[in-house]
Structures are given as structure tokens and as C-alpha cells.
Amino acid sequence: MRPLRYSINVTLDGCVDHRVGTPDEESHRYWAASLERADALLFGRVTYEMMEAAWRQPATGTWPDWMDDGDIAFAGKIDKAKKYVVSSTLDQVDWNAELVQGDLGNAVQQLKAEPGEGLFVGGVTLPLALADLGLIDEYEFVVQPVLAGHGPTLLAGLSERLELKLMGRHEFRSGAVALTYQPGR
Template sequence: MRNVIYAINTTLDGCCDHTKFYPDEEMIAYFTQLTRDADTFLYGRKTYQLMVPYWPDVAKNPSGDRKADIDFAQAFEAVDKIIVFSQSLDSPEGNKTRIVHTGLHDEVIKLKQEEGKNILTGGVAIPSQLAALGLIDEYHFVVYPIVTGEGRQLFDGINLEEKLNLKLVDSTSFKSGAVALRYLKQ
């Protein structure tokens, strides 16, 4: 069975608003490797529209971008499919994106049973729903040594029936002081 991996950048105070901080090349390399180990993305509309067309455009027109950004863009483009859960989005960009309007649980169970690499998700809304449904197998949090005091919060609006227990299985420290923490669901 394939793993669903939730990977996100966050600050010490739980802010995961991408406009409040920007990952350096080491962090982008970390996410590039996660992306290379996946062949499917699960997004909500907001995260999808942040990622597409931005990263595909960088892959097509890499001039002026950092090497780490280009590497990530190429890894992003190599992913086979993007599943977007949205009530308002009608048409996808490109032929590897599929819009799903209902059935998050059933769709993810079906994807997990297919052959392939990892399934990667990011953002807040869809991962919060996936966590509440018990469908996330691994959590990768890259924690920046910053306190923003504002912005979208990690697991904002999550509704758990019972506490989610995680086991720390790996950690990586970066020159910037950020730390990548990898947890498995217990």
C-alpha cells in the first residue's frame, strides 16, 4: 500500500503561510527529494493554485531562477498526477490534473491501493481532513526558527475524534537553524 505523506513548512508558532517566510536552497532540496519519491499530489484548490502554474512555468522557463528552484520545478513536473479536491474549481490546468468534488476518503483509499510511489499532500485544509480521517501515514514538518505572530496556522480547523499520536523517526538540522521533523502515524 502506498503512503500518504504530509509535508509542510511551518514557523515555531505554527504559521504555515508561505508569504511570511521563504525556504532557502537547503529546504527546497529537502522538498525536492520528497517530490522525487512521489508520483501523486493531493491538493485543495488554494494549494493547487499556488503550485500550478507557478512550478510548471519555472520548469519550462528556468532562466533567472535558483538552481534549487529549477530542480524542484523539474521534480514537480515529473509527478504523474495531481488530484485536486475542490467544490469551486471546474477545470484543471494540464492533462495530469483531475478535479474531485466529493468522496475524499474513498478517493484516497483507492489511490493508496494503486501501485506506485508515495502520495504527497501539502497546504492546510485537505491535510487537516486527511489527518482527521486517519489517512496520513507520514508527517514532514520543516520548522523555521521564526515567530510570525500571524498567518494561517498548521492544522487550522482540524476536527479529531481522538488524539493523533505520532512517533518521531528522523530529524535533520539545516544551516539556517530550521529543523525537518519526520513523524509516522502510530
């Protein structure tokens, strides 16, 4: 059974708005390496559309000038990855993706039952539902040294307290810290 890992950038005050505490080249390289542990990505509609707009390789085959080496490494991994999209409003997806429909718990259990290294989930709403269902096997938070003071917060609305066990940490030159946890089941 492949594990489901929730990975996201978060500020010191819990904000998970992608426009706050923007990762640098070093953290993009870290995320690209982390994606090596995933056979596929699991997104809700909003995250899928946001990631596609930012990281899908242009039809020209040339990455935009604004991207540095870390961005390109990360974009390349995201662009090529198999994606599953949970949505009740989309009729179709492309970008190496397929829709996940029906009962969320059953659908994700089926994805986890497939052989492989793992599934990564990102975003805000879908991970909350998956955490409530007890389906997330690993939580990876890259805590950015920023106080946002606003925005959506990490797992806001979780139905029950979730005890986590620290499994690893990685410090970045920027002062960010990646923390990896497993549920204390």
C-alpha cells in the first residue's frame, strides 16, 4: 500500500496562502527531490488549476525567463507527474491527469492500494477532508520564517485533534524548516 503524504508551505502563524512566504530556489529543489517519493499527485480543483497555471510547461517547450534552476527542477517534476483531481465541477482534465469521482474515502483508498512509492496531496480543502477521514500517512510542512497575519490557515476546521510524531527535520539557509510527521495511531 503506497502512503499518502500531505506536503505544504506554511508560515509561522499557520498561513498556507501560496502568495505568502514564497519558497526560494533551495526550497524548490527540496520539493523537487521530495516529489521523487511520489508516483502521483492528488489535487482538489482549485490546487490543480493553480498548479497547472504556474508549472505546466508551455507549448513552446521553453520555460519562462522568470524561472531559476530551482523553479525549473520543481516545474519539471510537477509537469510530468501523474495527477488525480478531485472535483465535482470539472467534467474533464488533461495535463497527465484524471478525475477522481464518487465517494472520496473509497476512491483514495483505491489509489493508496495501488503499488508504488506514494501519493502526494497539496492544497487546503482536500487535505482537510483526507485528514478527517484518517487517510494521510505523513505530513510534511515547510515552515517559512514569515508572519502573514491573514489568509487560510493549516487544516482549519479539523474535526478532531490529531496527535503527530516527529519523524524528521531539514533546515534551510533561509531559516525555513521542513518538518515531517506521522499520525500517532
